[in-house]
């Protein structure tokens with residue numbers, strides 16, 4: 001493909017309730033069995049897997065124009081919790097430390113948990129009407145704290161990439177817990 005080829009405008013249909021993107025260029029799903037490392041309570045996790053049929057935790061659908069400096073898509077997260085910890089994404093830094101992102105929530109409610117390279121922790125509320133700015137070099141993980149799907153549109157440079165290893169290895173400083181009807185943000189005892 002000629003890198004200088006003219007790109008043409010497009011209107012992409014996005015459902016704020018289901019996260020469907022039409023047309024889309026790629027998608028993937030994460031089921032609970034693929035996410036054992038991120039939860040604190042491994043025995044609750046193993047019990048959940050035994051008693052449930054490997055539930056869908058989240059789906060990512062993207063629209064990626066070729067040779068563009070921007071792409072976007074949706075993440076749709078199921079409601080749920082494991083050992084009192086709400087369903088969450090893996091969380092990552094971008095491979096490109098100079099590239100941020102936005103998350104624009106369409107439906108549901110969540111918490112965007114962010115952590116700078118030097119270990120500062122922040123949260124941004126996720127609810128319809130809030131577009132979160134994720135600065136370059138802040139790790140980010142989204143957490144569904146409601147009892148409906150959490151759907152958000154994300155957009156960034158396709159060269160941003162993902163660095164999952166860092167968060168997988170050391171975790172994030174905070175965990176988002178369900179405490180009856182309340183939500184608690186606690187220190188992650190296993191943080192390295």
Ligand code: PAN
Nearest residue numbers: 060075089090091092101154156
């Ligand atoms: C998002 C995330 C998506 C899934 O598209 O990749 O919500 O989260 P994990 O990648 O952490 O599993 C994004 O931030 N892209 O850069």
Ligand code: ZN
Nearest residue numbers: 092094101140
């Ligand atoms: Zn990202």
